[in-house]
Amino acid sequence: MSISAEEFKCIRSFVHEHSGILVGDGKEYLVENRLTVLMVQNGCKDFIELHEKLKTDPGPLRAKVIDAMTTNETLWFRDASFFTALSDHIAPALLEKAKRQPKVRVWSAACSTGQEPYSVAMLLDHGRRRMGAGAPPLEKFEILATDISPSAIYMAQAARYSQLAISRGMRPAFLDRYFEKKGMAYEVRPEIRKLVTFKSFNLKESFTSHGSFDFILCRNVLIYFSDDLKRQIYSKLHGALQREGMLAIGASESPRGYTDAFDQVIMGGAAIFRPKSGGVGAASAIAGRAR
Amino acid sequence: MKLLSVDDSRTIRRVISGIGSTLGYEVLEAENGHQGLEVLEESSHEIGLILLDWNMPGMDGYEFLTTIKKHPTFKTIPVMMVTTEGEKSYIIKAVQAGAAHYLTKPFSQEDMVARILETMGMGGQGKGA
Amino acid sequence: MTGIRDKSLRSALITGLDASVQDILATMAWTSVSFEGREVVPDLLLSDGVAGLVRMQGDHEGMVAISTDKPVGMELVSRIIGLPADDLNTEDLLDGVGELANMICGGMKAKAGIGGVQLSSPVAIVGREYSALWKTHLKTEILSYALDKRLFRVHACF
Numbered sequence: 016m017s018i019s020a021e022e023f024k025c026i027r028s029f030v031h032e033h034s035g036i037l038v039g040d041g042k043e044y045l046v047e048n049r050l051t052v053l054m055v056q057n058g059c060k061d062f063i064e065l066h067e068k069l070k071t072d073p074g075p076l077r078a079k080v081i082d083a084m085t086t087n088e089t090l091w092f093r094d095a096s097f098f099t100a101l102s103d104h105i106a107p108a109l110l111e112k113a114k115r116q117p118k119v120r121v122w123s124a125a126c127s128t129g130q131e132p133y134s135v136a137m138l139l140d141h142g143r144r145r146m147g148a149g150a151p152p153l154e155k156f157e158i159l160a161t162d163i164s165p166s167a168i169y170m171a172q173a174a175r176y177s178q179l180a181i182s183r184g185m186r187p188a189f190l191d192r193y194f195e196k197k198g199m200a201y202e203v204r205p206e207i208r209k210l211v212t213f214k215s216f217n218l219k220e221s222f223t224s225h226g227s228f229d230f231i232l233c234r235n236v237l238i239y240f241s242d243d244l245k246r247q248i249y250s251k252l253h254g255a256l257q258r259e260g261m262l263a264i265g266a267s268e269s270p271r272g273y274t275d276a277f278d279q280v281i282m283g284g285a286a287i288f289r290p291k292s293g294g295v296g297a298a299s300a301i302a303g304r305a306r
Numbered sequence: 307m308k309l310l311s312v313d314d315s316r317t318i319r320r321v322i323s324g325i326g327s328t329l330g331y332e333v334l335e336a337e338n339g340h341q342g343l344e345v346l347e348e349s350s351h352e353i354g355l356i357l358l359d360w361n362m363p364g365m366d367g368y369e370f371l372t373t374i375k376k377h378p379t380f381k382t383i384p385v386m387m388v389t390t391e392g393e394k395s396y397i398i399k400a401v402q403a404g405a406a407h408y409l410t411k412p413f414s415q416e417d418m419v420a421r422i423l424e425t426m427g428m429g430g431q432g433k434g435a
Numbered sequence: 436m437t438g439i440r441d442k443s444l445r446s447a448l449i450t451g452l453d454a455s456v457q458d459i460l461a462t463m464a465w466t467s468v469s470f471e472g473r474e475v476v477p478d479l480l481l482s483d484g485v486a487g488l489v490r491m492q493g494d495h496e497g498m499v500a501i502s503t504d505k506p507v508g509m510e511l512v513s514r515i516i517g518l519p520a521d522d523l524n525t526e527d528l529l530d531g532v533g534e535l536a537n538m539i540c541g542g543m544k545a546k547a548g549i550g551g552v553q554l555s556s557p558v559a560i561v562g563r564e565y566s567a568l569w570k571t572h573l574k575t576e577i578l579s580y581a582l583d584k585r586l587f588r589v590h591a592c593f
Contacts, residue, residue: 390541
């Protein structure tokens, strides 16, 4: 192994401190693989020197390191039971809410390259079409989509996916209805795109500027965070949810052990979490609604 | 602008073409360094990034890289290595020879997109930042 | 030719190989496989419909091969490229299987953190009935994975 234990420790703690993400044991090759180029380009002879440079860097190098260490890939309609929950339970509930409320707000908190928020937008439109007369207009929905990686956000905003990315889980009926073929790529249609606003955002920061939400998706991301950060983020998620709001996390994740502020509800085989009214974040939830 | 994929595997060239077209770039293809140079002779003015494999029969990626970095016009085109060779010594060698990026196979689509956008001048501080 | 006798290096390579298989199938072919078992056999013998082989040379010598049946090979290559399996011809399959072997072997090297080993260009085999044998005194460790109830094998001979 050409990266020393000390080098690995330095980089790992830097990435954790600035992104909240834990680089697991045995991932030395990942650091070496992703950061050697930046190390050489910045005139450093090892990762200790790179770490020294990072400590005084005002941002650009830091952003590159975080971006290099945190990129990830998602696919359409990942996790069948979750999408059953989404299409058969959550989307209908949000559509009902949209009949009573001026706006229904959704947050995809780790949206990667955009598949998740676009999937939600497509399912909302699909549900609306099935409802027929009396269905609320699409304009009633606002989807905020955030990710720590600026390049992921860039790609999400471009809303263009290769045949390869599309083949990973997209249903043919949805492909026909919600995408336009542009050369070798597929582009999400404008009526779906305009429902989603993208921003790069670090979950370690305060959520208050986002307002409150009827539905938050924060799937398969907290697994990379330390227990302490998980506790903080669950509390902030609780605070960002409306009283009747819903939280979706990854199938292998659970808030148990980090907070008791949520009730678990099983929908279509998937566990969805609702804030308990007397939970830890109740005060901030009220503040969120008042905004 | 176009991208040039120099790789002896048509599988990888197709994957790269798919990703390129997602971003709106046409991808030219070459099977080895010699073919890569031929493509550059004809179209270097419209190529914004070369995606280069290391191990190829004929002229390999490293020889191709050092050749174009000595060339008066080709040398300004950024090169991203895309290879199974992930050893630090290889990465250092390539970067010292002038490679701008180094991506090890297997790569996720997003990793490749991030590097392409960074090189083509759109990523890094993307619109959403 | 001497194989790799150092126990900790062998174990690092086998662990790296397993991680590499999982990583490559997940990242490039977007599929997950379940580990089915591990066995040691006297020869590197392949007879599964499609195979890809990569030779290791340098400080450590040996061969790494993958083998599976043709439908699984087609499915994996189709997922990597993003084209339906029906649109693939034999050349696509040969190239795709060779590239899979190449990436799996390269990934093993990276994850085990070994230097001083060069990998050959991959050799790919597609055929209805064949047996391929590498004559060597080195034993072969076979890691078996299941993909939709069908087997995907990785043969490590070093």
